[in-house]
Amino acid sequence: MTEVQSVKKKKGTLTKEKIIKTARNLFYKKGYDATTTAIIAKEAGVSEATLYKYFKSKMTLLLSTVEPECIPFMENKNYQLLTNQELLSVWTNELIDKVFYNRPQYSIIFNESTKHPELSEQYIANIYSMSNADLELVNRMDKGDLPKIDLILFQVGIIGSFLAMITHMQIYDPTIKLEKVPPNIRNTLICLIEGKFFV
Amino acid sequence: MTEVQSVKKKKGTLTKEKIIKTARNLFYKKGYDATTTAIIAKEAGVSEATLYKYFKSKMTLLLSTVEPECIPFMENKNYQLLTNQELLSVWTNELIDKVFYNRPQYSIIFNESTKHPELSEQYIANIYSMSNADLELVNRMDKGDLPKIDLILFQVGIIGSFLAMITHMQIYDPTIKLEKVPPNIRNTLICLIEGKFFV
DNA sequence: GTCTATAAATGGATAGAC
DNA sequence: GTCTATCCATTTATAGAC
Structure with a gap:
């Protein structure tokens, strides 16, 4: 089922999800203020510029990580x-x-x-x-x-x-x-x- | 009694206590990472240089704020x-x-x-x-x-x-x-x- | 869609004058 | 004991090439 889903999903969606997941774990472990966008991008395997393509600010990303x-x-x-x-x-x-x-x-x-x-x-x-x-x-x-x-x-x-x-x-x-x-x-x-x- | 105490205390001690008290409230309200040494100094009514005379680092100050x-x-x-x-x-x-x-x-x-x-x-x-x-x-x-x-x-x-x-x-x-x-x-x-x- | 490079601002920390 | 001025590293965020 995850197979089917990931086939359907566009590359961009996957990248976005990867960023959210990575950010969530970092915010959880180190806190929002101590987590830099640089480290999020690095651990998610993208550049900071890419991150900012998907999220207009670090705060927007924070909000995405806690969405229900x-x-x-x-x-x-x-x-x-x-x-x-x-x-x-x-x-x-x-x-x-x-x-x-x-x-x-x-x-x-x-x-x-x-x-x-x-x-x-x-x-x-x-x-x-x-x-x-x-x-x-x-x-x-x-x-x-x-x-x-x-x-x-x-x-x-x-x-x-x-x-x-x-x-x-x-x-x-x-x-x-x-x-x-x-x-x-x-x-x-x-x-x-x-x-x-x-x- | 606080009168007597404050008479006894040296100026430096009072300054140090003021910094700790100010820092504690800020760390409590905004968190350690989001609180800058600049704002602590400002609210305590001293310069940043003074703050660093009493505490060799921001972390040392943090430790002082939670001392029992x-x-x-x-x-x-x-x-x-x-x-x-x-x-x-x-x-x-x-x-x-x-x-x-x-x-x-x-x-x-x-x-x-x-x-x-x-x-x-x-x-x-x-x-x-x-x-x-x-x-x-x-x-x-x-x-x-x-x-x-x-x-x-x-x-x-x-x-x-x-x-x-x-x-x-x-x-x-x-x-x-x-x-x-x-x-x-x-x-x-x-x-x-x-x-x-x-x- | 993703990157390199960099702007613009702010962070912790210190030197040296008073 | 305290301040002004400043250093240097790091931070968020963006411009423009591929």
Whole structure:
């Protein structure tokens, strides 16, 4: 399938995607301000002039790297059939997975939005996009089946918590390769959210 | 008391402190890489040459801004007398307050450590410094009175969560003045940690 | 569509006067 | 202890050839 796609795609499109992908990883690892257009171009295998053919500024490129292309990741389960406990558990795990597989985007948005207000719109678009599980949660809160809380702030807290834990591991072992959510992080986070520590 | 102190202090010391304070706020608000030594000097009311008399490089200044001068903030309660519930509640609130009143330092360390490994040492020194409440928690975990968890990772999660919530508010209202922990953040975070949502 | 070459501005850092 | 003036490397961004 990727074969078919890449045959269809024009050279220019591929170059553009390569630049975005390269820039995203660099912004994620070193931050926007510390990443030069020179190094992006070099690692993407193009010249700086080419980069500026596709993006009229470095900021435009930044915005492209956080576009929600990979953000939607939701299953279409029958959330209505779940118990409160089950729903919350599913919701938490879906959130963790979504953030994990898009952690460069989330990390960039969370880290750079205060510094570069141009990103705020993308931040809001991401944070306020509702999954089906979200909607069902809100539904039950409205009906009184679940305690009413600020779900957005709650979610922000979980994402911040998760990203901090990932960062923590990376500070300890900068060479670590994260192919899936590290089990100890998932456990500690679930433990945190479910209040398991509060016996 | 500040009067007495300022009389005692030499001019140079005051200048140095002014530079650190100014730099800390700028690093916090705009990030290390986006903050120039020119703007630090200007806002501190000195020339760049003066700044470089006190700090041999911009990185040295960064390290000074996160030094734990304000970090210790702990009470000396009789933690042994508290019930598990009370201890956890006290521990959580102390952590929140500590992070809040030193949020520039925490924020800088959390945001810049991956990008600038020179900071890792400070990161570790901060994260691994144990308060009395920490020690009592570990104690009870060892005795089996509380479930055993990775307390460090747990703490990292809470700090990340808290900083993300603060950032979230600031993205919404960049003019906001935070004089104390916003009640909705404290509530949501407590609600998160105590698993109140998991009925 | 991509490159080489370069403009224009800004960055961190220092020498030397007062 | 502090400043003015300046150095040199690096940065974003572009013009014009292929």
